[in-house]
Amino acid sequence: MPSAAKSQPATAAAPQPAPLHRAAPVARPFAGLLEPVIIEEVPASPLPGALVREHVEAAWTWTLRDLAPDLLSAERAANGSLTAAEVEAVATELLARMKDHLARADADFDTGRRLRAMLGSDEARAALPAIIAALRHRALLTKAQGFGRAVNAISEEAALVTALQSMPVQDPALAGLLFLAATGQVTNPSRLVLAVIKICGNPTEAAIIRSGFAPLIDGLLTQAHNQLHLMKPMGPFADIDLTCRGLDRFHRLVRAVTGFVELTRGGRWTAALSSLTRQVSERIEPRLKTVATDVNMAMRRGREGSDRLDNSAILSAMGGVYLMAAVRECRDSLAVNATFDQAWSQTGQALETHIERNLDLLRRQPGDPVVGGRLDAAIKMAEVRFNADYADTLRRARAAAERRS
Numbered sequence: 001m002p003s004a005a006k007s008q009p010a011t012a013a014a015p016q017p018a019p020l021h022r023a024a025p026v027a028r029p030f031a032g033l034l035e036p037v038i039i040e041e042v043p044a045s046p047l048p049g050a051l052v053r054e055h056v057e058a059a060w061t062w063t064l065r066d067l068a069p070d071l072l073s074a075e076r077a078a079n080g081s082l083t084a085a086e087v088e089a090v091a092t093e094l095l096a097r098m099k100d101h102l103a104r105a106d107a108d109f110d111t112g113r114r115l116r117a118m119l120g121s122d123e124a125r126a127a128l129p130a131i132i133a134a135l136r137h138r139a140l141l142t143k144a145q146g147f148g149r150a151v152n153a154i155s156e157e158a159a160l161v162t163a164l165q166s167m168p169v170q171d172p173a174l175a176g177l178l179f180l181a182a183t184g185q186v187t188n189p190s191r192l193v194l195a196v197i198k199i200c201g202n203p204t205e206a207a208i209i210r211s212g213f214a215p216l217i218d219g220l221l222t223q224a225h226n227q228l229h230l231m232k233p234m235g236p237f238a239d240i241d242l243t244c245r246g247l248d249r250f251h252r253l254v255r256a257v258t259g260f261v262e263l264t265r266g267g268r269w270t271a272a273l274s275s276l277t278r279q280v281s282e283r284i285e286p287r288l289k290t291v292a293t294d295v296n297m298a299m300r301r302g303r304e305g306s307d308r309l310d311n312s313a314i315l316s317a318m319g320g321v322y323l324m325a326a327v328r329e330c331r332d333s334l335a336v337n338a339t340f341d342q343a344w345s346q347t348g349q350a351l352e353t354h355i356e357r358n359l360d361l362l363r364r365q366p367g368d369p370v371v372g373g374r375l376d377a378a379i380k381m382a383e384v385r386f387n388a389d390y391a392d393t394l395r396r397a398r399a400a401a402e403r404r405s
Contacts, residue, residue: 028077029053029060031084033091034134036141036181039222040229042123044275045268047222048215049176051131058124059131066118067097091135098132137177144178148185151192160195169212179219189220189256197260204262205269217257221272224253228276231283240319244326250280251330258333281335284327288339291320292346295381299354299374307370314377321347321381344385351382355394362401372398 029038039050064074071090076082087094105112116125134141147163154160169175186192196216200207208214230246254273257263263270298317301307324347327340334340358375365371375398383391 028080028082029056030063030135031077031082031087033084033087033138034131034141036145036184037134037177039226041225043222043225044279045272047225047272048172048218049130049180050222050225051127051134052123055124055127056131058119058121059128061120062118063094063098067101068094088138091138095132095135098128098135102128102132133173134177137174140174140178141181144181145185147178148182151182152185152187157191157195157198160191161198164192164195164199164213164216169215172212172215175212175215176218179215180222183216183219183223183253184226189223189253190259192216193220193256193260203260205264205267208261217261217269220253220256221269221276224250224276227253228279228283231280238319240322244322247280247284247323247326247330250276251333254333277333277335280333284323284334285336285339287320287323288327288336288343291317291324291343292350294320295347295350295354299350299358299378309370309373314374318377318381321384325384348385351378351385354378355382359397359401362398366402 034051034056037049037051038053038056039047040053042052042054043050060077064072064077068090071094072087073082076086101115105115112125115128116122119125119128147167151160151163154163167175167178183189183192193216196208196211196213197203200211200213208217227246227250230243254276257269258273261269263273294313294317298310298313324340324343327334327336328344331337331340355375355378358371358378361371362368362375379391379394379398382394
């Protein structure tokens, strides 16, 4: 850092704001220091400890452009080469400037109005104190992630109880940050909830709140919310594997709460779970409705010209079948039973029909690469929809059809 910058007192006035049209880059806001507590989408209701990415990006833009252009390189932030160590080196001065500017904005209406304009929204302005708090506790966020990874290796319940009792539950705001960072690393969240119930001596929502472990449940629900962005509208080239992993993670997090905690009707956690279930179901259900249609489109023969494989249609159908299988494992945490049952039945019928048709075609047209490719895709989907034994039977039937011809 330049010597002139070092000599400035912590409460020195921040540099004059640059023109508002100069948008600063937002790549890796704060060089990744706040990633453990960032969520990708704005929640329907407040999630304690969570920072929405677009709000953190707005604060990072404001910091680089208006607050500390003498401390951090906007160009290096733009190309992603600005390191966490470089931000850490100026973090004390940066925090002082942020808190000073926020205090002046709280004390003066015009200053506050200008701050909202620089951040771009009232929501980003409202999130600024939480961003400052997370930045102040940045070192603890890394330790909390380490705690979450360590929990995965703790096999004894007594040791897990002891580890949880070391968390600062007497400070709810700090505990919210730390539990959110920790739960993102825990592979089996149910073990955490069971340990908390043992500490509380009671599985009721009221007992957990009294014991100071409400931030843990909040952290689990926040992590469940953070799976939503993996379930956006899905085209033929969407990463279905990522979506299925997100769905499985969502299910584990939700079941950790609903399976062991006696929730209060009309309580905050009940409302949050209802909202999460609705949001995930609304994103998954439209895709389920198209699975059987996609299978039929992928398996049909060309009506005009030479027959050929439609690779995009096959990819879409395959992705739909994998998603349907994932939903089957997670349906207790969703509200798609009627749609799923229909999709499951129709897809099974469609696969059986197309496999039989393509086996007949293969007997009449031995060695046809299009028929063979279509049949191979159908057998892979049948393995997911039915089971591996059934798929092996179909592969033997395919081999027999080729030999017979």
